[in-house]
Amino acid sequence: MKFILDTNAVSALMRGDSRAIAKLGQLAHKDVAVPQPVFAEIAYGIERLPKSKRKAALRERFALVRDELTAAPWSDDVSDGFGVIKAELERAGTRIEDFDAAVAAHALALGATLVTANVKHLARIDGLPIVDWSAPD
Numbered sequence: 001m002k003f004i005l006d007t008n009a010v011s012a013l014m015r016g017d018s019r020a021i022a023k024l025g026q027l028a029h030k031d032v033a034v035p036q037p038v039f040a041e042i043a044y045g046i047e048r049l050p051k052s053k054r055k056a057a058l059r060e061r062f063a064l065v066r067d068e069l070t071a072a073p074w075s076d077d078v079s080d081g082f083g084v085i086k087a088e089l090e091r092a093g094t095r096i097e098d099f100d101a102a103v104a105a106h107a108l109a110l111g112a113t114l115v116t117a118n119v120k121h122l123a124r125i126d127g128l129p130i131v132d133w134s135a136p137d
Contacts, residue, residue, distance in 0.1 A: 002031040004072060004107040006116035007041045007099075009133055010034055014042075014061045023115075023133045033072035034065075035106040037099045072106045081105035085125055094124050104128050 005013075012020035024032065042062055049055040082098075082105040089095050100118070104125050107114040113129040116122055122130055 002112055003027060003033070003131075004103065004110065004112045004114050005032065005034045005038065005069070006103050006114055006118060006122075007038045008117040009115040010038055010042060010065060010069075012117075012134060014058065014065055017134070020133045029068075029070070033070045033106075033110070033112070035072045035078075035103050036074055037102040037106075039066060039071065041099055072110060074102075074106070075109060077109035078102070078105045081108045088126065089124060092124070096121060096124070101125075 009020060013024060046055060046058045046062060049058070082101050085101045085105055085108075086095070086098070089101070100122060103116075104114060104122055106112075108125075108128060113131050114122060115131055115133055117132050117134040119130055119132050119135075122128060
């Protein structure tokens with residue numbers, strides 16, 4: 001696994017963002033995965049919307065994305081990494097949300113680069129490689 005997609009990267013794909021789609025298109029399918037917490041955040045975002053054509057369209061796009069992208073497994077290494085990340089950031093007084101720590105823990109456990117537009121926030125995690133597909137090349 002080479003790349004783990006954060007929620008904002010998957011959202012960009014669902015929106016049809018040309019930059020994100022082009023970046024994904026340059027990679028082999030086996031080199032990209034999405035942690036379950038990302039899928040959970042997107043499912044929550046869709047479910048909180050009122051019944052509408054937009055909600056129905058988002059559900060369809062989400063189903064397509066989930067079918068096309070591999071889910072990264074939540075392993076013991078991810079759980080251990082989550083604990084380390086949360087504890088280290090808490091000691092430093094720079095806590096982050098649990099799902100952000102979980103997504104980062106997936107990337108670290110798999111030796112992958114995290115694809116996120118939330119660079120400033122996640123750059124506080126030691127040793128976490130980050131790339132921002134939304135930034136100009």
